[in-house]
Amino acid sequence: MNGATEQLIAIATEAGAIHADAIAVANSGDSIAVRNGAVESVEREDSCGIGLRAFVATPAENHQKQGCGMAFATASTSDLSADGLHKLAQQVIAMARISEPDPDAVPPIGADHPSQAELHGWQQTHDHTNAGWSLEQAKAAALACEETALAYDHAINNSEGADAGFGSSHMAYCSSDGFAALYHKGSASLSVSVIAGSGEGMQRDYSWHQALHAADLHSPEQIANEAAQRVVRRLNPGTMASGKTTVVFEPRTATSLLGHLTSAINGRAVLQQRSFLTDALGQSLFPNSVCIDDIPNHPQGLGNRLFDGEGTRCHSNRLIADGVLACFLTDRYAAKRLQQPPTGSAKRGLTGDIAIGASNLIWQPGTLSQQAMVAEIGNGLLVTELIGFGINGITGDYSRGASGFLIENGILTRPVQGITIAGNLKQMFAQVTHVGADLTWFGSSAVPSIAIAGMTVAGQ
Amino acid sequence: MSQYHSVLPIAEEALQHTLSHMLPADADDGDLYLQSASSESLALEEGRVKHISASSRQGIGARVIKGEAAGHAFTDRLEPAALLQAAKSARAIAGDGGNAAPVNIHAGIAVPSLYQAVNPADGVDFSQRKALLEQLDGLARGLDPRVRQVFASISSTFSDIHIVRMDGAHLHDVRPLVRLNVSVVVEENGQRETGSAGGGGRFSLQRLIDGDGPQRWVREAVRLATLNLGAHAAPAGTMPVVLGSGWPGILLHEAIGHGLEGDFNRKGTSVFADKLGKQVAARGITVVDDGSIAERRGSLTIDDEGTPSQRTVLIEDGILIGYLCDRQNARLMGMQSTGNGRRESYAHPIQPRMTNTFMLAGNDTPEDVLASLDRGIYAVNFGGGQVDITSGKFVFTTSEAYYVENGVIQYPVKGATLIGSGHEVLHKVSMIGNDLALDPGVGTCGKGGQSVPVGVGLPTIRIDELTVGGTQT
Structure with a gap:
């Protein structure tokens, strides 16, 4: 695959690119779904593709009109033949010549690349392609998971099934300054979703886990029991009175808060004034006990990476330091325009421009158990599920559908659903009152329970 | 060409x-x-x-x-x-x-x-x-x-x-x-x-x-x-809501459309699974899914199993009469494929999915529907929505909405999420406008990790009660 990316760079350079970078991706994977004890589906993936980003110089006669920056374009194909690569290069260069130059454009040369020794070291410690499962083993895990969940309680009477999957992905990156590297990654996942109650009283809940190796997955029984406990406890929900209250986000729902934060400190959104945190660098956003990190090399993180989508060496970034917004997430372009060092956050897919995203996000835990938080809060709402997309990224206004449990006199009393919670993210961040000790990983982010005061619930 | x-x-x-x-x-x-x-x-x-x-x-x-x-x-x-x-x-x-x-x-x-x-x-x-x-x-x-x-x-x-x-x-x-x-x-x-x-x-x-x-x-x-x-904070609580015509049809897509997809009903995981032939909406309400409208974003000449798309009546005068089916779910339920077997691409499995989903026009003028609103929200445009097909709870979020008193618009309100139950909300529709409109061609629907283009449509309607997720109590 490295061969294909290097070949593509050579073809693009010959076709007129001043600079270029390329990525190639090949994925293979298997998954099996079982429902009510029988196989419901078997799926097999075998995909490959290559993507090119090429930069061209502005013709001299256009300097006065367009400035003397560089213009670029991107394209991808699943046709890896020599003919396919030539067509791709010609297409990209033709498109780049129409694209408008940007004086701040950062071509793929001179990034802070990892050394050959670092690449080699990473391959020794991180690369693997075997997730450790066969289709039969995955099937056995899925069957055991569903069976355990269905047997947990007589109220559980239907299933959306259990799903087990495993696969590997290979990614090659090459830039025209001679940097070339290859990643291999395997992963496995197991999930189950069950239903309790009947008719209009039905409830569904689920649990899932994903890990780099099947051996690191939570056991089928653990995943099953979590899904089963969750669905049973939400039966017979009521509503609640509208008003201001403290909301506790359990780790599963608190991950969405991390997502909203990283969208708002995305350097590209900041440059475009599309974020409510555009002017917030150095400001105290959270209480000073809050620290949030972007850590690209964590034993439990699925987002580990040695270098980012531009070949920039990744390092840990403290995003929120003692409550203060310490940096924006940047690729090289955003870093240049925002005049801060690149955070190694370029994300590159086969198609389209570079995006910006964190590696592994960790909201550093506090010391309270969730039970102790609930006891301290006294009255409020524990949110266990959120639906909808009611986030205005430019104002921070927040309004989402929710279900969970009422907190009365320091304990969880009854399930509620059909309500909304609303506020403004900037105010919500400032009103974090408690951070739990129950740090929980979900793929590439880890978060504890979080309590936020002063949110508005709409119910009855 | x-x-x-x-x-x-x-x-x-x-x-x-x-x-x-x-x-x-x-x-x-x-x-x-x-x-x-x-x-x-x-x-x-x-x-x-x-x-x-x-x-x-x-x-x-x-x-x-x-x-x-x-x-x-x-x-x-x-x-x-x-x-x-x-x-x-x-x-x-x-x-x-x-x-x-x-x-x-x-x-x-x-x-x-x-x-x-x-x-x-x-x-x-x-x-x-x-x-x-x-x-x-x-x-x-x-x-x-x-x-x-x-x-x-x-x-x-x-x-x-x-x-x-x-x-x-x-x-x-x-x-x-x-x-x-x-x-x-x-x-x-x-x-x-x-x-x-x-x-x-x-x-x-x-x-x-x-x-x-x-x-x-x-x-x-x-x-x-x-x-x-110039928008004010939206109110928080349960109140009557008037939805404008066109894209607000996303209500139908979320509230009932997904719940009527064949896979969920065959498996008994949808709140609508035992409701065929029963009243699920106020009389006068007819909802169709129609993939056969020329050049619409949600339309398909044939679905991804080769079945010609068609106009499928889901709810007729308030009664649930149809589900959306692909070939496998149709066969297992003893029905016919409705031409709704879709896949995002060759890399994705077939699922029963919506095409263009809308409510037929009624007899009220949109002005009369709005004038009926004593105190409530008039929602003209929306962002996205989502549904839990098992509990029937659905949400959709306003992007243009107004607070109304005595039938008169008072001021615009900030985006707020509206939440309701799919099996209840259409019972609460008390007025249907004569102004059915389809959306301008922007809808994308996500299900099980697959995105497909869809359309929605709605006449102006009044819903007597919906929970509005604002911040003003």
Whole structure:
């Protein structure tokens, strides 16, 4: 695959690119779904593709009109033949010549690349392609998971099934300054979703886990029991009175808060004034006990990476330091325009421009158990599920559908659903009152329970 | 414009050979799905069209169905060996029984196309598209001095599909799709707001560019953004809500559409699973899913199993009379496919999905519907929505809404999520406008990790009670 990316760079350079970078991706994977004890589906993936980003110089006669920056374009194909690569290069260069130059454009040369020794070291410690499962083993895990969940309680009477999957992905990156590297990654996942109650009283809940190796997955029984406990406890929900209250986000729902934060400190959104945190660098956003990190090399993180989508060496970034917004997430372009060092956050897919995203996000835990938080809060709402997309990224206004449990006199009393919670993210961040000790990983982010005061619930 | 001529991207003999190895003698269904898709997109930001991208991808999906089980495998490598490997993987759901009898590949029933078989980008070069985006940028900035940022994008996709069914029937569809989007950021006294608008459908880029849509959407985006600058906090609590016509039809998509998809009902996981023949909406309400409207974003000449799309009545005068089915779920429920078997691409399995879903018009004038509102919300436009099909709880979020007293608009309110129950909300519809409109062609629906283009529509309606998730108590 490295061969294909290097070949593509050579073809693009010959076709007129001043600079270029390329990525190639090949994925293979298997998954099996079982429902009510029988196989419901078997799926097999075998995909490959290559993507090119090429930069061209502005013709001299256009300097006065367009400035003397560089213009670029991107394209991808699943046709890896020599003919396919030539067509791709010609297409990209033709498109780049129409694209408008940007004086701040950062071509793929001179990034802070990892050394050959670092690449080699990473391959020794991180690369693997075997997730450790066969289709039969995955099937056995899925069957055991569903069976355990269905047997947990007589109220559980239907299933959306259990799903087990495993696969590997290979990614090659090459830039025209001679940097070339290859990643291999395997992963496995197991999930189950069950239903309790009947008719209009039905409830569904689920649990899932994903890990780099099947051996690191939570056991089928653990995943099953979590899904089963969750669905049973939400039966017979009521509503609640509208008003201001403290909301506790359990780790599963608190991950969405991390997502909203990283969208708002995305350097590209900041440059475009599309974020409510555009002017917030150095400001105290959270209480000073809050620290949030972007850590690209964590034993439990699925987002580990040695270098980012531009070949920039990744390092840990403290995003929120003692409550203060310490940096924006940047690729090289955003870093240049925002005049801060690149955070190694370029994300590159086969198609389209570079995006910006964190590696592994960790909201550093506090010391309270969730039970102790609930006891301290006294009255409020524990949110266990959120639906909808009611986030205005430019104002921070927040309004989402929710279900969970009422907190009365320091304990969880009854399930509620059909309500909304609303506020403004900037105010919500400032009103974090408690951070739990129950740090929980979900793929590439880890978060504890979080309590936020002063949110508005709409119910009855 | 010249019509596009398509040929099978792989030799017929190889397909025949694959089918015979893929299908066990006792298979209920199965097919090969060959797709060649390409897309082009240009985006303007900060006054410059500096993001131009393209992609092309082709591959084959192989599928075997037996009872409730489905095997699906795909490959990006259009080689006989890769194809055979995919076929063997798809067959993993079946036992070791013998192969199905060999079939001859032959042309399936021809279905008149609902859209032109063209690559929508043909005849419109990149510089023409770039010039349009630059023109829209200038238009937006000239409309209001408070406009600080303009984002505009234009994209086209072209999908050429071949379906070879178990019996050898070969069906073919060429699907163009275009889309233009504008969003702006406005600023006043340090406060920033945004507004967006767009549209498209299954026609050529030339048509999109020649129409007045792009300029209208710029005006709409600027109007929405500046309107939101003056928006008050939305109320929190349960109250009557009037929904405007058009895109607010997303209510139907979330509240009942997903709950009527065949897979959830066959499995008994939808709140609508035991409600066929029962009243699920107020009398007078009729809801249809219609994939056969020419050139609409959600339309399909044939679905991804080769079944012609159709107009399916889901709710007639308040009574639930139909589900949306693909072939497998239809067979298992003793029904007919409604032409709703869809997949995002050859790399995804078939699911029953909506096409264009809307409520038929009633007799009330929209003015009368709004005038009926004593104290409540008039919601004209929405962002996205989501549903839990098991509990029936659904949400959708306003992007243009007003607080109304005594039938008169008082002031715009900030975006708020509305929440209700799918099996209750249509019972609470007390007035139906005579102004059915379909959305401008912007909907994308997500289900099980797959995105497909859809449409929605609604006349102005009054819902007597919905929970509004604002901050004002």
